[in-house]
Amino acid sequence: xxxxxxxxxLKKVRFDVAFAxxxxxxxxxxxxxxxxxxxxxxxxxxxxxxEIRIQGHLKVRMQADCDRCLEPAEFPxxxxxxxxxxxxxxxxxxxxxxIDEGESEVAFYEGSGVELKDILREFVLLSLPxxxxxxxxxxxxxxxxxxxxxxxxxxxxxxxMDDRWSALKKLQVKGI
Numbered sequence: 001x002x003x004x005x006x007x008x009x010l011k012k013v014r015f016d017v018a019f020a021x022x023x024x025x026x027x028x029x030x031x032x033x034x035x036x037x038x039x040x041x042x043x044x045x046x047x048x049x050x051e052i053r054i055q056g057h058l059k060v061r062m063q064a065d066c067d068r069c070l071e072p073a074e075f076p077x078x079x080x081x082x083x084x085x086x087x088x089x090x091x092x093x094x095x096x097x098x099i100d101e102g103e104s105e106v107a108f109y110e111g112s113g114v115e116l117k118d119i120l121r122e123f124v125l126l127s128l129p130x131x132x133x134x135x136x137x138x139x140x141x142x143x144x145x146x147x148x149x150x151x152x153x154x155x156x157x158x159x160x161m162d163d164r165w166s167a168l169k170k171l172q173v174k175g176i
Contacts, residue, residue, distance in 0.1 A: 001116040008044035008052060008113070015040055015056070015116060024121050029064055030128075033074055036060040038120055040081075050087040052109070054119060056080070062124065064132050068140035069148050077127045083119060085109045 001015055016039045021032035040056015059078045066073045088108040107122075139149035144156035 002113055003042045003052060003054070003116065004113040005044060005050055005052070006112065008042060012041050012043040015042070017116065019117065019120070024117050024124075026062075026121065026125070030125075031063050033061040033063040036120060036124070038116070042114075042116075045084075048086075051106075052085040052114060054081070054083045054085070054114070054116075058120060058123060060124065062128060064128075066134040066138060067132050068138045069134060069150055070141065071134055071148065071150070073132060073134035075128055075132065077124060079123075079127060081123050083107065083123070085114050085119075 001017060003013060007013060017037070019032075019036040019038075021035065024032070024036065026032075036058065037060065038056055038058045040054065042052060042054045045051045045053050057080050060076075062075045062077065063072060064075065065071065084106045086106050086108055088110045134150075141148055142154045142156050145154050147154040147156075
């Protein structure tokens with residue numbers, strides 16, 4: 001669904017969509033486990049020279065490998081969103097311009113409007129945790145044998161640290 005500035009000049013556009021897994025492309029290793037459902041509205045804000053506001057609610061379960069144990073893990077997202085998009089090219093701004101803190105939360109679009117799939121994709125990626133783990137107490141993989149420590153304990157000993165830098169521990173620095 002494409003929100004055209006020309007169409008938004010005439011009326012607010014409502015949407016109620018569902019995107020099946022595979023319709024929106026994400027980063028490698030990340031996929032939708034359920035359809036992405038979004039409901040909301042897009043409107044052109046008056047007296048803003050083309051600023052678009054998109055509000056709504058999104059619900060989806062994403063799937064990725066756990067960063068610690070590499071087993072599949074799911075990440076539910078059920079959240080409201082309120083996003084602002086401003087034209088990338090604005091009259092009178094041919095050079096770099098300093099922006100205030102409020103403007104740092106505004107995204108930019110090029111051309112005649114914005115694509116809903118792109119907006120939802122970006123929101124999903126920003127809503128995911130930085131470290132994607134299957135559960136808080138995930139023990140990860142043994143660095144020696146590769147055994148998933150959530151499934152079984154291994155008898156591996158961790159390797160001794162590299163001792164080449166031990167001489168630096170003895171170094172003493174005199175105050176100036």
